[in-house]
Amino acid sequence: MPNKTTERSYGQGAQGEPNSTQTSKPTLWAKFRYSFDNSIAKSGMFVTWMLIFMVIFSILLVLIKSVLYVTPFITNPGTPVTFNFETFWGSFATLFGKGGEPTWAERIMGFLTWMCTIALTGSVTGFIVGAITRTFDRLRKGKSAIIDNGHTLILGWSNRIYPILKELAVANQNVRKAKVVIFSDQTRDFMEDEIEARATELGKLKVITRTGDVSNPEDLKRTNISNAKSIIVLDADNAGDANVVSAVLAIKAVNPNPNIRIIAEVDDANTGEALTTATNGQVITVRSHEIVARVTAQASRRPGLAAVVLDLIDFDGDEIYFASVPALAGKTYADALLAFNEAAVIGYVDEHGVAFVNPAMNTSIPNNAKIIAIAEDDDKVIYTGIKEEIANTPVTAASRAADPAESLLIIGWSSMGRTVLNELSGFLPKGSTVHIVAQSRYVDPAELADLKFGDIQVT
Known part of the structure; x- marks a missing residue:
């Protein structure tokens, strides 16, 4: 009697794949539920x-x-x-x-x-x-479009947004219906709660928040970029410059108008230079870490200098303004110093955007140059004419005594350390020394290697 054998399955194909899974046919009720859910x-x-x-x-x-x-x-x-x-x-x-x-x-x-x-x-x-x-x-969720005109547009979110809002509030005290639009990937509730808690006393400044992708041109269309007064692109903390570059490219894709100023915060100097060159100067890059390091370097030698710098760069008190004064074309810098009753001239900017701060007294001011002056407000920079009786008075330059060598102590170390020392090297007298105290468990020894800055001795 022949033995009954069971068919043996070796799978499918040459590689022995498993048999395909048998799926049951959906019932009529399952089809109805599926159609109903969709x-x-x-x-x-x-x-x-x-x-x-x-x-x-x-x-x-x-x-x-x-x-x-x-x-x-x-x-x-x-x-x-x-x-x-x-x-x-x-x-x-x-x-x-x-x-x-x-x-x-x-x-x-x-x-x-x-x-x-x-x-x-x-x-x-x-x-x-x-x-x-x-x-x-x-x-x-902040998905509606912006219909306001003449607003300041801030793209991105970081901790620096709070002092920016406070300064814009002071700067727009005399502006009717001043508005700031913040566009970032944060939720609207989060942004409004943080602003309410950390940026108080904004006065009449109206802050509008919207949520979206700052690097997506379709999302940026909702911010009414074409009618914005200026655009600020923030560098998110520890996010690098890639997001800033993407945001600038998205802005140019939505609105190619070269007259809208774009202020972008970057970390790398080469990235900032590339953005400025690629946009023909439309993008003004700011390296906040470098500015902090340079001010820190100067304030370490001159107590009180930080307060002076802060007073000049914020909108409270006196500020730095730029003004076109055609009457000073061809005049000397010494003449310009005496041509304003309510403003103090500190230099000029030529037509190529190059700044000359406190040049030589006999420097001739070129055509199309803008005067750099310190004043209480921009309407105080008024040309009142050159006082000939004062301009023709001879001035004897005083001799400057040699500064003694200085010794500085730096406690701790960070990525700003080299920038601080590089800034100090141009001002410290010959023979000055800098001593750095840092814990090796927090600082890589390679970061403290090759610290050579002119005649300064670093230990």
Whole structure:
């Protein structure tokens, strides 16, 4: 008798892949649930389904009513049940606004109608409430477009946004309806809560927040870039310059207008120079870490200098302004010093954007140059004419005594250390020494290697 053998499966193909998984055919109910789940997400389909369910419920109620009304027991108003149950039913029916029907058929139909009405009303009410909630949530997400004009646009988010807002508030005290638009990837609730907590006393400055991708041109279209007064691109903390470059490219893609000034914060000097060159000077790059390091270097030698620098660069008190004064073209820098009653001239900027701070007294001011002056406000930089009697008075230059060597102590070390020492090297007298104290567990010894800065001795 031949042995019965079982067919052996070796898989599929030459590589012995496993047999394909057998999938069961979806049931009719599964297909309906799948279609219902997909369609309910579409706008307006909920109302359509509610109408369908109302038709189905109405048909069911008609069928139930037909059955009830052909049953003698529940259609005879004189049929007794029990006194206790009648009392219970009267009390129970009162709770949902029913009761008083003469027959049990009408009582049952009234109760079923009430249940269907409550279910449908609750569903429709829930749908309306959900739609309103979604609308407000969408508005809270900050996805609507900006229609304001003449606003200052800030792209990105970092801790430096708070002092920027405070300075803009001071600068726009005399501006009617001054507005600042902040566009970043942070949520609108987060930005508004942080600004309210950390940037108080903004005065009349109106701050508008929107959420989106600063490197996406389609998102940037919502910020009304074409009508912005100026644009500030912030470098997110520890994010590098890639995001800043992407944001600048997105700005140029949306609005190629070269007249809108773009101030971009960068870390790398080469990146900043490349952005300025590629945009023909439209992008003004700022290296905040370098500025802090250079001010720190000068303040370490001159106590109180940091307060002076802060007073000049903020909008409170006196500030630095640029003014075109055609009458000074061809005049000397010494003449310009005496040509303003309410402003102090400290230099000029030529037509190529090169600044000359405190040049030689006999330096001739070129055509199309702008005067750099310190004044209380820009309307104080008014040319009042050269006072010849003072300009022709001879001035004897005083001799300067040699400065003694200095010794500086630096406690701790960071990436700004080399910038600080490089700034100091041009001002410290010959023979000065700098001693650095840092813990090796926090500082890589390679960072302290090859610290050579002119005649300064670093230990």
